[in-house]
Amino acid sequence: MARTQPESDTRERILCAALKLFAEMGYAGACTKEIAREAGVAEVTLFRHFVSKDKLLEEVMSRFTFVSVMPQLLAEIAALPCEEALTTLAGRFIDYLVLRKDWVRIMQAEMQRAPAKLFTVYHAFLDDLLGGFVACFRQLQQRGCLGDFDLEQGARMFHGICFNYFNQEELQGRKNYKSTDRELVIREFVRIFLYGTCSRRSE
Incomplete structure (x- = not known):
């Protein structure tokens, strides 16, 4: 059985993906579907960790x-x-x-x-x-x-x-x-x- 990754790792991958795409495409240009794809997760997983794109931005700014x-x-x-x-x-x-x-x-x-x-x-x-x-x-x-x-x-x-x-x-x-x-x-x-x-x- 494949081991599931810890939630903290998933959250970190989403944050890193968001930072990368926000820097490349801007806040308005980077959609949550693309961020999720970059992080290797489903979009629904992204929203399980961050209730909105605004909250994701806030966390990125706090984290990085x-x-x-x-x-x-x-x-x-x-x-x-x-x-x-x-x-x-x-x-x-x-x-x-x-x-x-x-x-x-x-x-x-x-x-x-x-x-x-x-x-x-x-x-x-x-x-x-x-x-x-x-x-x-x-x-x-x-x-x-x-x-x-x-x-x-x-x-x-x-x-x-x-x-x-x-x-x-x-x-x-x-x-x-x-x-x-x-x-x-x-x-x-x-x-x-x-x-x-x-x-x-x-x-």
Whole structure:
């Protein structure tokens, strides 16, 4: 008698298939029948694990985004000097964006069309991501490494700096026009984020 695969394996195959097809075809273009076929399951099995395509998207974003690795990363950088901790955070975030470059590209295209459900899911995910940056900054504040500032606005700024670098280098192809030392760029971003650009505080 053939052994049945664990439900967790089936669920994982569906999630991986959904990630692949969403990245290739977009959320609107990838139908559940094709996702099920890619995963090697019946469509009814897909719906047994995920009650709707929207729920499947939510789970994909939760499972395969930077938010999922943030708790482990926070533990890893907890004892690092402040500048090194933020440099590590920025570097890992950019690495993750590069790894999921096709996914990021298709999500940007889908957001231009802005279907209401996708818009809500995306911004809920973004709130979670910014929450991870806030947790990091709060951790550094508690250690006395960072001063007092609006953590949410700081998170938006930090995210924007990292994402803009990724967007220019990877999506717009600047790296093919003019090479840069990525480590040096990230360290400079972090230095400016921490210390600003003024030579001294205004009187």
